[in-house]
Structure formats: C-alpha cells, structure tokens
Amino acid sequence: MATMRAVDVQGGRGPATSMHITTIPRPTPTSTQALVRVRAFGLNRMDLLQREGLYPLPPQAPSTMGVEFSGVIEELAGESERGFKKGDAVFGLAYGGAYAEYIAVSTHMLVHKPDELSWEQCAGIPETWITATQAMYMVAGYQPGQSILWHAGASSVSIAGIQLSRADGASKIFATTRQDEKCRFCEEELGVTKAFNSEKGDWSEELLKATDGKGVDVIIDFMGAGFFQQNLNAAARDCHIVNLAALGGTKMKGGEDISAFFRKRVRYEGSSLRSRDEDYQGKLRDMLVEHALPKFKDGTFKVYIEKVFDWEQIVDAHQLMESNKTKGKLICTIPW
Template identity: 65%
Template sequence: MRAVDIKGGAGPISALHITSVPKPAYTPTQALVKVKAFGLNRMDLLQREGHYPVPPGASKILGVEFSGTIEALGKEATGHFQVGDEVFGLAYGGAYAEFIAVSTKMLVRKPGELSWEECAGIPETWITATQALYLLSHFTPGKSILWHAGASSVSIAGIQLSVADSASAVFATARQDSKCEFVTKQLGATACFNTTTQNWVEEVMKTTAGKGVDIIVDFMGASYFQQNLDAVARDGVIVNLGFMGGTKLPAETDISAFIRKRVTFVGSSLRSRDEAYQGELRDRLVEHALPRFRDGRFKVFVEKVLPWEEVQEAHRLMEENRTKGKVICTIG
C-alpha cells in the first residue's frame, strides 16, 4: 500500500513523502479499514519532528483519526461490524495510509448525515474534549469553564459540549480577533479574550465578579501556568493537555493558589491510554455526541480539505496557527 513516510525518520515538512510500505496485518480483534480521509492533529507535527514518542506496538506511520470502509475483519472482532461498513475511528497511529488496522472497539459507524471529511475530523478532537470535560475536570451543569486556544479543534468541540450541557458561562482565549469572533458567534461562547491585546485574567475576573472560572482547559503549559492559577475559582480544576508554551516555570512562580484556593491541577494525554479507557470514551462519544451530529446541534468545523499528495501543505497550515477547525486529507 501507499503511506506517508518521513525521510530519515524525523524532520521538517519537506521530509514528508508518499511511499510504498507493507499493508498492515490485522489481529483477530481488529478490522482492516480502507482509508478515505484522515485528520491532522498537533501531535502529528511533534511526531514528525521526533518530539512525540509513539506508544509501544503502535504503527510509526503518522495519524490517529480516519474514516473509511471495512476491508476485512478478524474472527474475534466485536461490535457487529461487517466487511463494507462505512466507519470512522481512533487509532494509536497509522492513519496517513491507504489501509489501517484498528480495534473494532474504537470504530464508529459513519452517519449518513456527515461526510467522510467531517467524520475523519471527529475522533481525536471530540474524544479528547470529552475526556477533559467529564473524566478529568468532573464538569457538571452550572459550572463555568474556560477553553484556551478557543479556535483549535479540541476547544471547538469542548465549547460546543460545554454550551450544550448547561455550563453557567463558557469562556475562551485566542490570539486573533477573527478567532474570538468565531468562538462567540459560531460556537456560542459567552466571551472570548484576545491574549495579544487583552489581559485575559483581568477580563475573566471582571466578567465573573471576582470569582474566577471553575474549570480551565489549557494546552499552553508554562506560559499560562501563573495566569491560570490567578484566574481559576476556589475549588477549581485546571486541566493541562499540552505544552505549546513550554515546560519550565520561572523561579518567581507563585503556587500559593493550590492551598489558598484549593486548586486541583491534572494533566493527561489520550494516546498513551489503554484500549479499555479509550473505548469508554468512544462509547460516551457515540451516546452523547453522535445524535447531536446527526440533527445538526453539533458541527465539525473543517478549515481545509486537501488531497493527501499535498500533505506537506496540510502540515504547513497547521504550523501557521491560522486555522479555525480541522485540516483533513483525502485519499483517492
């Protein structure tokens, strides 16, 4: 089969190319899926550069989310799937290819209301947002929440989930006015603060009458660490999912909020989780979000669809941080 490879195993965008590799073998509990489309995620950029370790036993081919048709099934596969079924799903790797072997526990039947491209943009981002909201922050209706990088795909999903499940207020941050406008007008967030022109902590405290927000979901790490502690409410939860702003804190960092405000700080990743944990989140996605995709209450925002021959341009779009939603590549 053909697949996207990286010259030298790691490197810049120019190292990406399509080559011929062996078709993956599938186990008795897996399906072999012929890929129609795959979604890009920031971890793909890090893995391409050699900064994201692949989980043990996972394919070294980039990509964790895809849509396609089942080509073959293992004898012990669950879920009542059949050859020819249209599906989308989450994998530990291998989506930038014509075929992928994946556990049927991580497959979802493709709704007729959604395109191949939309379905390829759901698994990683919506499952990550589901994990952050329900398993890590223990969100309940009536709590307030702030999503950093509000126009990123995970936050786009998280904001929609928060609004639908009756958060008292849904805030976001972004670095461009156009992204802030998108987050409030298209996604229904209460307010979005431009971190390049506004002091977002001051704005949060002003908007919440000095209380702060109950939950903060962060992808920046060190650069927002102090500000998150300043903006979170008493008994609040900060969920850290990334380190786009570094991992080293300055010596003057004030961590008194951990005791003074009784703050909980929790970090997590999805790709390193076992199949049972990911399967639970997949079930939540099917039960909680899929009906809302079908009737249009939830929307998959796709910024750009490119043929996979233009995978370099797709990675370039992600690196420029100008997207509002998913970048998707199609095969065929």
C-alpha cells in the same frame, strides 16, 4: 506480501518538506482489529511533533502518522467486536497509521458512519471530540451549571469542547486565542460568553472582571508553563485545571505564586489520550456514540473544517497547520 501507499518522513524526522508518499507493507488485522481502507484522515498538532521526532509514541503505535480516519472495513480479525462487518462505513481513533491507504485498528475504537455526515466530517471527529470529552468529563468532572474556560479556543479540541459545554448547561463559557479574528469566531460562531486575546495583556484579569472576581470552575489548558500563573489567578475556589499540552513551553520563568493551590483548593491535573489503553479509549468511544453522535445527526453539533486537501498535498497541509492561522480541522482525502 500485500503493500499499500503511506506518508513517510525522509530520515525518520524532519520539516514538512521531508514528507513523501511511499510504499510499505499493508498491515494484517489481529485479535480484535479490523482492516479499514481509508477515505479521509484528520491532522492533529501531535502529528507535527511526531514528524519532528518530538512525540514519544506508545509501544503499540506504528511509525506512520495519523490517529483519526474514516473509511470502509475490508477485513475483520476473529475476535473483532460484534456489530461490524466487511463493507461497513466507519470512522475511528487509532494509536497511529492513518496517513495511509489502509489501517489496522481495534473495532473497539470504531464507530458506524452516519449517512448525515461526510467522510471528511467523520475523519475530523474522533481525536478532537474524544479528547474534549475525556478532559471535560472524565478528568475535570464537569457538572452542568459550572463555568468553564477553553484555551486555544479556535483549535479543534476546544471547538468541540465549547459545543459540549453549551449543550450541557455551562453557566459561562470563556476562551482564549492569539488573534482578534479567532476571538470573534469564538464569540459569534461558537457562542462563548467572552473570548480574550492572550497577546493583548493579562487575560486572567479580564476574566476575573467578567466573573465579578469569582473566576472559573474548570480550565482546559493546552499552554502549560506559559499560562500556569494566569490559570491560578483565573481559577475559582475548587477549580479543576486540566493540562493537555504545553504550547507555551514546559519550564517556568521563576517567581510563580502557588498559594492559590491551598487558598482556592485548586486541582491541577495532566492528562493524555494516546497513551491510554484500549479499554479506556473504548469507554470514551461509547460516550461519544451515546451523547454526541445524535447531536451530529440532527445538526446541533458541527465539525468545523478549515480546509480539505488531497493527501498528495500533505506537505501543504502540515505547513498550514504550522501557520497557526486555522479555525477547525484540516482533513486529507485519499481518492478511490
């Protein structure tokens, strides 16, 4: 049996220090899959939850963490998508398994690596940019000229979403962060209209002032219960709020005023990406290739990378992500 090295968690769940590299069976590509030798993989906050046993995995996901990667195709199954061949440099999205030397993944979720981008940059694109695209367009139904608010503005998904918003003619772009430094990053580097430090008072009041009381048309939220009331306060008429995570908790404190739902005709919708089927994810892959990839090639869109680690330093990488001090992606590379 062919084997490979992969990141495992001692006891199946635990703190960052419980991670180690071990030897496990190498996957065999089936149906529409390719076997990819991994050069780099991106870290995502869901990895922290999965490591702690707090993230429900889709049934097709392996126990190994990691959903985005770059690498080279080693082998193809019989029904793999035409246009890919052995030796192709690719990057892509998977249901799991990227923290390893090899990954078996559907060719429907692979993209040919452009020469203009590094392995590290490509490994930081799939999960974040596809999540932002899905939330903004497929769920929120964003239209050019609308205003939009991205919470966790210095997170990789929001960094992607802010760039998409600028490129597609948003009238105003707002962001929230928990640090003044990150607010400056959003305004000076990403070009948002205004970023608000959510640790300093009621950001929704400041947003209403910045919009002359109108509020915003689209809100992409990662905070959940912690921002529920403020999101309703900040919503414009016919606003669509898309909730992707609950970093601010899942339980309300009580006393929330839900009248905005009918006064403002607000839609509040939850969404996720990892639980979607392969066809749905394939459509998002195609949107990424058609609309975003050309802008990566010409430099319009940027992949913001905070730090690159050798994958032997996976504990340090997870601990840095847990510190909430990063702006952009953390990437691990596998030398070969």
